[in-house]
Amino acid sequence: MKIVEHFLTRNRCYQAAQQNTKGGLMLHSVGCPQPSAQVFVNSWNSADKSACVHAFIDANTGDVYQTLPWEYRGWHCGSGPNGSGNNTHIGVEMCEPACIRYTDGARFTCSNVEEARAAVRRTYESAVQLFAELCERFRFDPLADGVILSHEEGHKRGIASNHGDPVHLWNQLNMGYTMDEFRKAIKAAMGSAAVPAEPAAVDNAAVIWNFLKSKGLNDYAVAGIMGNLEKESGLDPCNLQNSYNKKLNISDADYTAVVDAGAYPDFVTDKAGYGLVQWTYWSRKKALLDYAKAAGTSIGDLNMQLAFMWQELQGYKAVMTVLNSAASVREASDIVLHKYEQPGDQSVAVEEKRAASGQTFFDRFTGSSVSPFPIVPFLVRVVIPDLNIRTSPGSADNSNLSGKYTGIGTFTIVEISGSWGLLKSYRKKRNGWIYLGNPDYCEICS
Known part of the structure; x- marks a missing residue:
């Protein structure tokens, strides 16, 4: 396994340089038919991107492209009713085969099953090796509860947005992989894992x-x-x-x-x-x-x-x-x-x-305090049709109800006040606020 350092220095998450608490590792897959890690590195190295992970695993080569220092807080999993895994977990994305096509949510078709399985096998094996090295570096026990999670498991624990990765990919290609087996494979690999040297870099x-x-x-x-x-x-x-x-x-x-x-x-x-x-x-x-x-x-x-x-x-x-x-x-x-x-x-x-x-x-x-939300502007996905738009942040007496609703969709937040976000389309008069604190209403896009 080769680790290529390519920090996303233009991404606002990197610039914020907030620290995570190093509680564990979270595994993702990118959710689109793109096997090249370099493509994501190029597109995510931007101030306009509201997501940022610690690494991508290339599906063509198995190489790991490290995009954040491991100690930094990423923007990889959104949040839930119990907080955000961004605060605690290092996030790694596995790239996906070029021969799949998503049709409905997490469902996809595949034009070349053997090619797809080979790509997924490469990312899985590199993920096992990378996670083993990181577990040794940070002294994680991969079999301990909550240390190694998928995005899907993070959602079930209330610390991530509602995604099904990466198990949806493994299951539909009949790979036979499960998160429990993944954790066991990491544990088995730890005895032979070489702890990677921390790259020296000028801040x-x-x-x-x-x-x-x-x-x-x-x-x-x-x-x-x-x-x-x-x-x-x-x-x-x-x-x-x-x-x-x-x-x-x-x-x-x-x-x-x-x-x-x-x-x-x-x-x-x-x-x-x-x-x-x-x-x-x-x-x-x-x-x-x-x-x-x-x-x-x-x-x-x-x-x-x-x-x-x-x-x-x-x-x-x-x-x-x-x-x-x-x-x-x-x-x-x-x-x-x-x-x-x-x-x-x-x-x-x-x-x-x-x-x-x-x-x-x-x-x-x-040393300003860490916000549970990304740095503005960022995207939120409203999942109910009747989320109130208020003329000011807060809901003490409902006197600030505008009588308008967002509807279901994705919206840009340009300012934060507590747990309230200002919608971009109301920026001029600052009179369009929605509540961001309940994941049953809206999700932070990761």
């Missing part, structure tokens, strides 16, 4: 936070800057503007390398955004390049770019005035957006996304 978010705090900025200001940097570059100092990866047919790492080697003379004039800030204008890119040369570092060096950014910010007097007295993440985020970064789109929607990103860093580094 760019922590480096940036500590650098900016060392300059005397308050938490709101630092978070506001970081929310903008995350949207510009994903906090990656080697990030090349996405459209130029294709235009120049070059990766971020190769672009950085040829600039460092002096083999790409167009760095200053190519109009490609680069680095933490996505420096684009020629004079700013020239100043960055000169700064890197004087420092004797790579153009993609994180600490060099932070020092250069701080020096550059001192010339933006209006920005620094607000940052030095910022009273909210939104205030700091907006001034950086409009007066420092100045992207083409500076709409209210962009303001909200950057401020929300900043808020995740604020919550992480100031």
Whole structure:
């Protein structure tokens, strides 16, 4: 079994960096005919994705793609009346065969049974080995009650949304696998499992936070800057503007390398955004390049770019005035957006996304309490036709009933107040709230 580290650094779950309590492991399957783990890695590495797991198992190769540090709290199972398995369990998704087609809920047809069984066998065997290694690492007993669960079992225990995976896949392909046998297989494998070495990785978010705090900025200001940097570059100092990866047919790492080697003379004039800030204008890119040369570092060096950014910010007097007295993440985020970064789109929607990103860093580094809900925006699935929409959060006397109902369907929540969520379509006047605390009414989409 091969483990490929590919953290979803743009996913808001990764950025929140909340810790799970390491109570066990939960097994999922993806619920669609896609055997490639890389496809999920690519599509889930986005701030717009409201789900995040710790790993995917590729059905073509059996390789494990680790997408979150094991200690992080994932967004993989939703919640139930007894809380959320996201708080306690590491979540792993098995990819599914390309030759199946879902027809109704968890039911599917299969055009090549032998091919499908081979794919499922690969993911099962890798899952046994991975879970054995993780049980040894975290000293889990896989046979103990509640330690190793399927998504389906998590739902029955009241800590997950109503899904049937992965047993629905095993049963319909007559694999003969059960969760009890899976747990026994893990126990048997533990004697031979080699505990994987924890990969060493630089936490760019922590480096940036500590650098900016060392300059005397308050938490709101630092978070506001970081929310903008995350949207510009994903906090990656080697990030090349996405459209130029294709235009120049070059990766971020190769672009950085040829600039460092002096083999790409167009760095200053190519109009490609680069680095933490996505420096684009020629004079700013020239100043960055000169700064890197004087420092004797790579153009993609994180600490060099932070020092250069701080020096550059001192010339933006209006920005620094607000940052030095910022009273909210939104205030700091907006001034950086409009007066420092100045992207083409500076709409209210962009303001909200950057401020929300900043808020995740604020919550992480100031130790704010863990919410039972994902970071907004996220999706909920309403399962009753008459869930009340209220004009404000709360239901003490029903005076805030709007007389409207959601109907059954999937809705976007853009703000949380206690156990109440604001519907996206009511965002302008903030007068459309639904209750999220009862899974018999609605489920958090995982």
